[in-house]
Every structure is written in structure tokens, then in C-alpha cells.
Amino acid sequence: MVDTKENIREKIITVADDLFYRNGYVQTSFSTISEAVGISRGNFYYHFKTKDEILDAVINRRMGNVQRMLDQWETEGKKPEDRIRCFINILLMNKVKIKQFGCPIGTLSTELVKLEHESQEEANKLFTLIRGWLRDQFIALGKKKEADELAMHLLARSQGIATLANAFHDEKFIKNEVKQMNEWLESTIKKQ
Amino acid sequence: MVDTKENIREKIITVADDLFYRNGYVQTSFSTISEAVGISRGNFYYHFKTKDEILDAVINRRMGNVQRMLDQWETEGKKPEDRIRCFINILLMNKVKIKQFGCPIGTLSTELVKLEHESQEEANKLFTLIRGWLRDQFIALGKKKEADELAMHLLARSQGIATLANAFHDEKFIKNEVKQMNEWLESTIKKQ
DNA sequence: GTCTATATTAAGATAGAC
DNA sequence: GTCTATCTTAATATAGAC
Numbered sequence: 001m002v003d004t005k006e007n008i009r010e011k012i013i014t015v016a017d018d019l020f021y022r023n024g025y026v027q028t029s030f031s032t033i034s035e036a037v038g039i040s041r042g043n044f045y046y047h048f049k050t051k052d053e054i055l056d057a058v059i060n061r062r063m064g065n066v067q068r069m070l071d072q073w074e075t076e077g078k079k080p081e082d083r084i085r086c087f088i089n090i091l092l093m094n095k096v097k098i099k100q101f102g103c104p105i106g107t108l109s110t111e112l113v114k115l116e117h118e119s120q121e122e123a124n125k126l127f128t129l130i131r132g133w134l135r136d137q138f139i140a141l142g143k144k145k146e147a148d149e150l151a152m153h154l155l156a157r158s159q160g161i162a163t164l165a166n167a168f169h170d171e172k173f174i175k176n177e178v179k180q181m182n183e184w185l186e187s188t189i190k191k192q
Numbered sequence: 193m194v195d196t197k198e199n200i201r202e203k204i205i206t207v208a209d210d211l212f213y214r215n216g217y218v219q220t221s222f223s224t225i226s227e228a229v230g231i232s233r234g235n236f237y238y239h240f241k242t243k244d245e246i247l248d249a250v251i252n253r254r255m256g257n258v259q260r261m262l263d264q265w266e267t268e269g270k271k272p273e274d275r276i277r278c279f280i281n282i283l284l285m286n287k288v289k290i291k292q293f294g295c296p297i298g299t300l301s302t303e304l305v306k307l308e309h310e311s312q313e314e315a316n317k318l319f320t321l322i323r324g325w326l327r328d329q330f331i332a333l334g335k336k337k338e339a340d341e342l343a344m345h346l347l348a349r350s351q352g353i354a355t356l357a358n359a360f361h362d363e364k365f366i367k368n369e370v371k372q373m374n375e376w377l378e379s380t381i382k383k384q
Numbered sequence: 385g386t387c388t389a390t391a392t393t394a395a396g397a398t399a400g401a402c
Numbered sequence: 403g404t405c406t407a408t409c410t411t412a413a414t415a416t417a418g419a420c
Contacts, residue, residue, distance in 0.1 A: 238385065
């Protein structure tokens with residue numbers, strides 16, 4: 001791939017995304033990113049004027065990734081319950097990284113709240129995107145009235161699992177809880 | 193109260209505890225703490241040589257607070273299920289602060305993991321203390337085999353609720369989920 | 385035991401040569 | 403478009419006067 005301006009910009013965002021996830025936003029300095037990308041710190045400012053700008057670009061990138069993931073689940077899962085199962089199983093798919101670094105959405109949100117960062121709401125859109133998609137699946141299951149509540153419940157369960165799996169560096173716990181979440185889904189669908 | 197060396201040390205720990213909770217560990221500087229305590233930055237180093245030392249003192253303080261809380265629940269709740277309900281209800285008791293700053297134990301743990309901080313394990317003892325206590329309650333309920341699993345499940349649910357309530361700044365969500373957790377407890381006790 | 389002054393380091397950010 | 407050099411600020415931490 002040729003090193004056009006756009007390509008380098010993309011590379012910076014990819015690297016920053018990963019570093020923000022592994023080490024947190026505050027801990028990730030311009031030096032760290034530019035070193036990982038392989039350009040000088042000075043050159044860096046040609047592409048991004050402030051650290052906040054990189055953050056917004058990273059959030060934007062993650063929004064795209066989440067949207068693509070949801071689109072894929074729409075194709076993969078024929079029935080809404082299958083699609084919800086795709087969401088639940090992502091904890092299993094990413095269990096190694098979750099054990100090491102937690103949930104990328106949850107840990108970023110937690111960090112930005114403490115920073116009182118102005119991009120808090122922007123980062124929350126990642127949660128909102130998934131929440132709305134889950135809600136749509138529950139509506140398709142005929143749970144229109146409780147759809148949003150059920151969506152939030154699943155989101156919260158996932159966040160809690162990620163937080164504890166990360167704290168205790170415990171993969172087995174994820175497997176166990178995913179199983180229980182699937183059982184919860186079964187019994188919720190059957191109700192009424 | 194007289195300003196003995198011990199008293200000032202205690203005051204520093206109390207102030208640091210609060211600031212770590214509200215703004216995070218990294219964000220809280222010596223200046224911020226000393227200013228809040230009302231002593232000069234230079235004097236500060238007479239009481240604590242490094243920031244890590246303050247962190248350990250804060251974790252230690254929190255350990256004491258959690259232990260006292262568990263002791264109180266032992267007195268308050270006659271039956272183990274009542275004691276577990278004390279744990280569940282703490283989300284409601286602290287709902288305003290959780291909405292604003294999340295769970296003090298969970299957010300510290302998340303931050304220390306990203307920092308790769310050496311006190312990670314020390315901070316995890318806060319989780320472990322509650323986990324063990326919950327496990328004891330489930331054992332008293334005759335659930336010896338699944339006791340630890342049930343304890344972790346409750347811990348994870350609480351963490352997830354705190355994370356999302358914090359992200360969305362939503363108190364109502366806490367109320368809703370606490371109700372569901374109590375219902376889950378009822379049906380879990382009844383099983384078998 | 386508390387203060388002021390200062391050393392040191394690293395961060396975000398800019399200027400200007402090439 | 404990329405670099406080196408530099409500015410500015412703020413943090414941890416220390417030295418030494420009182």
C-alpha cells in the first residue's frame with residue numbers, strides 16, 4: 001500500500017485505537033503513537049492537531065466497526081433470537097482480549113467520565129448503537145413494551161462480565177456467564 | 193480535633209480516596225490533594241513519599257470500610273438471604289454517586305489494569321472480600337456447590353449496572369435492575 | 385512538622401528548515 | 403509532507419530554610 005496522506009491518517013487511527021484500548025486514553029501519548037506508527041512526533045501534528053481530534057477519529061472508527069458487526073449479525077442470524085445470541089457470543093469470541101483489557105467500549109466510557117471529557121457523549125453512541133439494535137431484535141420477538149429494558153439488561157450483564165473477567169483475569173468465568181445469559185434469553189423468549 | 197501527624201495522614205487518605213473516586217488515580221495530582229487538604233505540596237512529602245504509597249493507603253482504607261459494611265450486614269440481616277439483599281440494595285443507597293462516578297471498586301480496578309499498576313492485586317482484594325462474603329451467604333443457604341459462581345454472578349451484575357448507570361447517567365435504570373436482581377435471588381433460593 | 389524554592393521529567397503543542 | 407528543534411506547562415519529587 002502506498003503511503004498517501006489518507007493511508008497514514010488511517011494507520012494513526014488504527015494504532016491509536018489499539019493503544020487507547022490497551023493502555024487507556026490518558027496513558028497514550030503522542031510519542032507512543034508516533035513511535036508505533038513510525039513517524040516523528042513533529043510530523044504527527046500535520047495529521048492531527050490535538051489529542052481530542054484523534055479520540056474523535058477513534059470513536060468514529062469504532063462506530064463503523066460496530067455498525068458493520070451488527071450488519072453481519074443481521075445476515076448471519078435469520079431469527080431475532082439468533083441475532084441476540086450473536087451479541088452474547090461476542091464475549092466468547094473476544095474472551096482473550098477481554099480478560100486482558102476489558103471491554104473497549106466500557107473501559108473508554110469509564111475513563112472519559114472520570115476525565116469529564118467532552119467526547120463522553122460521542123463515546124456513548126457506541127453503547128446507544130448496540131442498545132438500539134438489541135431493542136429492535138426484542139421488538140421483533142414481540143416484546144415491544146420491555147424491548148429497551150431487555151436491551152439494557154443484556155448490555156449491563158455483558159459489561160459486568162467484562163469488568164470482572166478483566167479484574168480477575170478469568171476466561172472461564174466468561175464461558176460460565178455466557179451460558180447463563182443464553183439460558184436467560186431462552187426463558188425470556190418463552191414468557192407469555 | 194488536634195492536627196497530629198496521624199490526623200493529617202488520615203485526612204490526606206480521606207481526601208485522596210474521594211478524589212481517586214471522582215477523577216481517577218492518574219488525574220489526581222499531589223497539588224490537587226494537598227490543596228484540598230490545605231497543606232503545601234512540599235509538606236505533603238513528609239507524610240507520603242510516593243503516589244503509589246497513597247494509593248495503597250487508600251485501598252487499605254477502603255478494605256476497612258468494606259469489612260465494616262459486611263460486619264453491619266451480618267448484624268442487620270438475620271437470614272442469609274436478607275444479608276444478600278443488603279448487598280443488592282447498596283446500589284440503591286449509593287445511586288446518586290454511582291450515576292456520577294460509577295462503582296469505586298470497579299472503576300479503580302479498570303484504571304489500574306490499564307496502568308499495569310503493581311497494586312492491581314491489592315485493589316482486587318476489595319472484590320475478593322465481597323466475593324468471599326457473598327459465597328458464605330450462599331453456602332448458608334445450602335448452595336455450597338454453586339456458592340462461588342452465584343457470588344461472582346451477583347458481583348458481575350452489580351458492576352454492569354454501575355457501568356451503564358454511569359455511562360448514561362441514569363438512576364432509574366439502577367432501580368429497575370435492582371428489582372430484577374431481587375427477583376433473581378428469590379427464584380435462585382427456591383430452586384431445588 | 386511545615387514551608388519555599390528548585391530539580392527533573394514528560395507531556396501537548398508550535399516554528400521553521402528541508 | 404516530514405523532519406529537528408524548541409516552547410510551555412504540569413507533574414513527581416527533593417533540598418534546605420525556618
